[in-house]
Amino acid sequence: MNEPKKKSTWRHFVDWVNGEEAIEVPKKISFKKIDFNKIKENFEKYIWSGRKKAIFYLVMCAFVCTVFIAILLHTVSALPYFGGGNNPASNEVVQRYIESGVEETGATNIVAGMILDYRAFDTFGESNVLFLAVICVVMLLKKDKYNTTQQEIREEKEDEMFDKEDDNTILKRIANLLAPMLFLFGIYVVLNGHISPGGGFSGGAIIGAGLVLYASVNGQQNMQRFFKYKTFVLINVTCLLTYCILKGYSFFTGANHLPNIIPKGIPGALFSGGLILPLNICVGMIVACTIYGFYALFTKGEI
Amino acid sequence: MAHVNYIHNIPFISIFLTMFGGIITPLFSNGKIAQKINLIIVCIVGVLSAILLGSVWQNKESFTFMMGHFPAPWGNELTAGPLEALMALTFSFVMATTLLGGAKFIQNDILAEKQNLYFVMINLLFGSMLALIYTNDIFTAYVFLEINTIASCAIIMAKGTGESIAATLHYLIICLLGSGLFLIGISLLYSITGHLLMPNIQQSIIQLTRTGEYAFPFAVVIGMIIIGISIKSAVFPFHFMLASAHPAATPASSSILSGLVLKSFIFLNIKMFYCVFTIDLIRNLRITNVLFLFGLIGMVVGSVSALKETRIKHMLAYSSAAQIGYIYMGLGLGNHAGMVAACFHILAHAATKAMLFICAGGLMSVSEGKDGIHDLRGAAHKNLMAGIGFTVGGLSMVGVPLTAGFVSKLYFASATIYSPQKMVITLLTLAISMILNAMYFIPSAIAIWTPVEKKTERPKVSRRMEIGIAIFIVTNFCLGIFYKPIIDMIELGIGLL
Numbered sequence: 001m002n003e004p005k006k007k008s009t010w011r012h013f014v015d016w017v018n019g020e021e022a023i024e025v026p027k028k029i030s031f032k033k034i035d036f037n038k039i040k041e042n043f044e045k046y047i048w049s050g051r052k053k054a055i056f057y058l059v060m061c062a063f064v065c066t067v068f069i070a071i072l073l074h075t076v077s078a079l080p081y082f083g084g085g086n087n088p089a090s091n092e093v094v095q096r097y098i099e100s101g102v103e104e105t106g107a108t109n110i111v112a113g114m115i116l117d118y119r120a121f122d123t124f125g126e127s128n129v130l131f132l133a134v135i136c137v138v139m140l141l142k143k144d145k146y147n148t149t150q151q152e153i154r155e156e157k158e159d160e161m162f163d164k165e166d167d168n169t170i171l172k173r174i175a176n177l178l179a180p181m182l183f184l185f186g187i188y189v190v191l192n193g194h195i196s197p198g199g200g201f202s203g204g205a206i207i208g209a210g211l212v213l214y215a216s217v218n219g220q221q222n223m224q225r226f227f228k229y230k231t232f233v234l235i236n237v238t239c240l241l242t243y244c245i246l247k248g249y250s251f252f253t254g255a256n257h258l259p260n261i262i263p264k265g266i267p268g269a270l271f272s273g274g275l276i277l278p279l280n281i282c283v284g285m286i287v288a289c290t291i292y293g294f295y296a297l298f299t300k301g302e303i
Numbered sequence: 304m305a306h307v308n309y310i311h312n313i314p315f316i317s318i319f320l321t322m323f324g325g326i327i328t329p330l331f332s333n334g335k336i337a338q339k340i341n342l343i344i345v346c347i348v349g350v351l352s353a354i355l356l357g358s359v360w361q362n363k364e365s366f367t368f369m370m371g372h373f374p375a376p377w378g379n380e381l382t383a384g385p386l387e388a389l390m391a392l393t394f395s396f397v398m399a400t401t402l403l404g405g406a407k408f409i410q411n412d413i414l415a416e417k418q419n420l421y422f423v424m425i426n427l428l429f430g431s432m433l434a435l436i437y438t439n440d441i442f443t444a445y446v447f448l449e450i451n452t453i454a455s456c457a458i459i460m461a462k463g464t465g466e467s468i469a470a471t472l473h474y475l476i477i478c479l480l481g482s483g484l485f486l487i488g489i490s491l492l493y494s495i496t497g498h499l500l501m502p503n504i505q506q507s508i509i510q511l512t513r514t515g516e517y518a519f520p521f522a523v524v525i526g527m528i529i530i531g532i533s534i535k536s537a538v539f540p541f542h543f544m545l546a547s548a549h550p551a552a553t554p555a556s557s558s559i560l561s562g563l564v565l566k567s568f569i570f571l572n573i574k575m576f577y578c579v580f581t582i583d584l585i586r587n588l589r590i591t592n593v594l595f596l597f598g599l600i601g602m603v604v605g606s607v608s609a610l611k612e613t614r615i616k617h618m619l620a621y622s623s624a625a626q627i628g629y630i631y632m633g634l635g636l637g638n639h640a641g642m643v644a645a646c647f648h649i650l651a652h653a654a655t656k657a658m659l660f661i662c663a664g665g666l667m668s669v670s671e672g673k674d675g676i677h678d679l680r681g682a683a684h685k686n687l688m689a690g691i692g693f694t695v696g697g698l699s700m701v702g703v704p705l706t707a708g709f710v711s712k713l714y715f716a717s718a719t720i721y722s723p724q725k726m727v728i729t730l731l732t733l734a735i736s737m738i739l740n741a742m743y744f745i746p747s748a749i750a751i752w753t754p755v756e757k758k759t760e761r762p763k764v765s766r767r768m769e770i771g772i773a774i775f776i777v778t779n780f781c782l783g784i785f786y787k788p789i790i791d792m793i794e795l796g797i798g799l800l
Contacts, residue, residue, distance in 0.1 A: 075491060
């Protein structure tokens, strides 16, 4: 390789066929290979070229956003007036939901009837999204040999020592008083999801907030006495399985016009609304676990 | 007791079975058991789809399936016809073969304690693709699109290296851009039509176009929905996410992403054309011309970028971008024959590119994991099956007769007859793109078959990978030789959409 520049055209071609030479060498970004001394020498030039690019992107960004906002605003102004009686959206679909929703689903909360009975397939997908999201975070952040270093483990141990030393008595007392109330309120919202406003998603979020509060005040160790990774997976899987099986049964009977043995109950009573109550409980537990799971994984990388 | 038509239950059973599989998989801490369960479920779905295809093909029918107790505009609905069944069959076949062939990579690349979670993702990804194929409701499509996005990001990220996480971020941002546009489009569409079910929306749209009401919002809606889905299927300016995602992911993930995930979005686009907006409207609004243009540019730009690459997986990623360009060009021709050719190319490319990624992975693993093409010299002698597979795949991409790629290119070329004004440019671009394909596949084929002097011992090659690649090769030739019935099925299916 004395004279690398003087290659014959044929040699170039042979090298290209062998895959040793690209027609244009691709820009490989490798942080090891960046020559920082060179960058320091030409700092002014470097920064300026970067800045030019940045200004260009900024201008383009502002331009695209402005155009997009203008189009959307114009679109919105041309849309039917919100809540108008003659809107295309106020049609036979909404009419049936409102007029015969209570009778057909057994739930006095029309929204619960809609998401867990009329359009339960979408909600099944939504709960799967939550499950998937938390499994993704587990995959990414749960400690393994790739994403933790010795230093991080040491720092965490120090953190735990400090946690034990300081006792925020007032904070702990108040939080421990508040947490059960939050749980209770969350459970109430979930259980009454088919009778009053609320339901699995909102109630689950409240329970999740309670779990986060309890864990952040009392430390993860105390939490792990009753809520380990295994419990977490088990709750998630059981709830989704229940949802899957119950709704699978309901879809199967519904689509094939088979008799459905699930009673609807008297609208307004706690045990009414057919499958809506158990489904709300399932969704609530999944949401609570998901919220707590995110918190635990993002702070400590463990559940 | 009412008579139950079990054939009509197949779409519902397929979706719920895969979801069920995904949900129970975290309980098995052993990755191998999870893999077996996953493979069994995919095979069952494949068999069921084949039965469904046989039935709808014989009866020449398309049916809707009520999800729940409430009929059309109130509850959710699934729909299935020959095209949907064919897609489901192909997807499950490619999925099963990829998982068989890529099992070794998954075991090597992903940490043992997280392998079961990988299969959760694969199961749910497969379930979401089935739901996207069968759905008759655009909001259900959105929900499963979300599942699809998250799961496909997760299978890129599964390797856990810094490179794969950076690639995932890139992929996620582009995907979210697409989903966001699609969601805004759906909500605007709902407010002007008042429906979420595809046939009902179509009726309202026909009404709207007749009266000329809400013309501007409607144009915005069409643009957003079609552009959103096209972005997610990596059409030309957005194909760079593939170039970072494929090399960073494990080969099985790359195969699934390139072979199936992108195709499920393209299929959703086709469904939007036929079941929601009606093809005449799409043609009148010149949406097809836009897609045609981007398809053509994508074909050339993708191939040129692939030509410049010296790393095999980057090369395949850019080649995927070019092939997506082919499909959009077919859609953009705007005639029936172009659609048929595009649908056939979806199948052909799904089978071919999945094989190419598995083979590239196999060749890399016998060359100490290096991905430069010159590092792979002689790799085909060490891993014979992968070498043959790569060569067959390359020939199919170039469009050599008897392979799957030839048939789709033939049909693309003949479809141009029905769109005379686009004929010359399409044929020219097809020719250029084929020459470029040959220019980058032949050197890599030469490189892998170059004999190396050093007599090294042949490393042990996974038996399952060999079987998987062999199945793919046979499929490729089958698609290339016995294509007539498949084309007939696609034609019937598009007619019934």
